[in-house]
Amino acid sequence: MTLARLTGVAALALLALLPFAASDYMLHIAIQILIWGFIYTAWSMMGRFGLTSFGHGAFLGVGAYVPALLWNFCGLTPWLGIPAGAALAVALALVIGYPSFRLRVVGHYFALVTLALSQVVLLSLVAARDLTGGSLGMTLKTVGHSWYALQFAQKSYFYEIAFVVWLGGLAVWRWIDRGIARTALDAISEDETAAAASGIDVTREKLRVTVVSAGLTALGGSLLTQYIQYVNPETVSGVAVSLQIVFAAIAGGMHVLLGPTVGALFTIVLNEALRIVFGIHFIGAANTIYGILLILFIIFMPRGIVGLAEEVFARTVRRPRAALDAPATRV
């Protein structure tokens, strides 16, 4: 156990020091993996309990646009804008979540309600084109290197911020995983009626995890905008990005801590690699292969990459050893 922990700490230290070794391009990829990994982790907090939201694009969009609008039009620092965006996303999650959970909108229906929500946010952003620039998107007013505006010329700053936020996301995931709420949510996802009958406040438990997930997703959206300094309704809201979130989290494995991050790593690296292989002549080739892989994933390994790896590991390494250990501990 201590060996495993030491390796973990060493790996984290190496990751934190990455900006000193990597090129700008590598750093750019790494930042994207961290931010999207954080967003996918936030989604999987709900997803793993059967709350399959197709509407995280809504929270992401709110998180991406609110701080940007406040900064561009009111000059409000993102340090206040980002919490404002997260608060709005949480409010949205409550407005949709409370009636959904109260009235037992589950499965397909919950997916479709959240899908509608993400379309509402997308279309509202496009419709408010006087403010948001519509489908053309919006550029942040740049001020150069500034902590106040959270804008940095060097990628290393962003890398460290994204790294800390990502770690925070993992910590929250772990906190939920270890908490009593996890048992309750597991019970709910198994059988809602039985859970309610055994004294679990179904609505409250679901709402809590939804609120956390929505708030964190919004934070991820804000970081994306701050980093790229440009935001476009299609890339942060609507059906496409919502599905992207669901798929990457599932491809990585939503039931394990690092699964969603591996999902981000896998999808982003795959995309980059395919883009390099096919160049710009075959636009769409990368996503075509991605689409096929998604279908194969759902059919053949619904527990995702990390889920599958863990299963194989458990079958080949852990179980025989555990069987050997058991008599020894009894003595």
Next chain:
Amino acid sequence: MDIFLLDAAVDGVLLGGVLALLALGLNLIFGVIDVVWIAYAELVMCGMYAIYWLFTFFHWPLLLACVVAILGVALLGVLVHLLIIEPVLGSPPINQLLATGGLLFFLQSLATLLFGTDFRNLGLRLPLLEWGDFSVSFARLLAFAAALVGAGALYLFLTRSFLGTAIRAIAQDREIMGLMGVSQRRIYLTTSAIGGGLAGFASCLLVLQYDVHPFIGNSFGPITFMICVLGGLGNMIGGFIAAFVMSQIISIGGYYFSIEFSYVLAFLLFIVMIFVRPQGILGR
């Protein structure tokens, strides 16, 4: 009465016809196989591209191109069932939703790869029918009429033919139908073919009015699901009515506000309706 408002209302009715046809196909598949094809609108996109290429590139007659497109998309429907749905029939419903979601990605990207992101149209100009100030696009009127005929034909098939009766029966009770000597697999495949065929039929009607591009499915795919749910998933008459309700909201809303805002209204109505009447407008 305001002539433009009347225009918007008539447009709404005409749009409703095509949406109703789409909702019908999706509803049939949901009702019988109990699977939501989230890539349904992408099948329509395939049909539109097929007609476009056969017509402008190979100079086939339009009618023949349409027939080929309908058969082609029907075949595609069968393939979707065989390759994607069958392996996940036993998995949780959400996995089935996701598997067809992967298909959505695949078809959109494949279309981008093959045809680029250009907007393409047949270059046909169908005449406007005019009565004084009031005018109706012939293409839309044709689409509306054809959609009604298609829906009627499907209704007759489902209620009057043996196969149609078997399809309706299997939607009601999967186990018993097997005992009655009806092969579930064959019914599923037939249903997928009909669902695909309806998507192909819708693509013939849409290609006359809209430009085709790889992401056209995004513009009417989500609204089709909302219509199905609003009518009660699996309830065809409900879906038919809901299509006209939604299309009226979209076109009248578009008249008073902006087109995006009218869609926002439609989606909000959907969310509220799920909370108030989850069984659909005609559900019991």
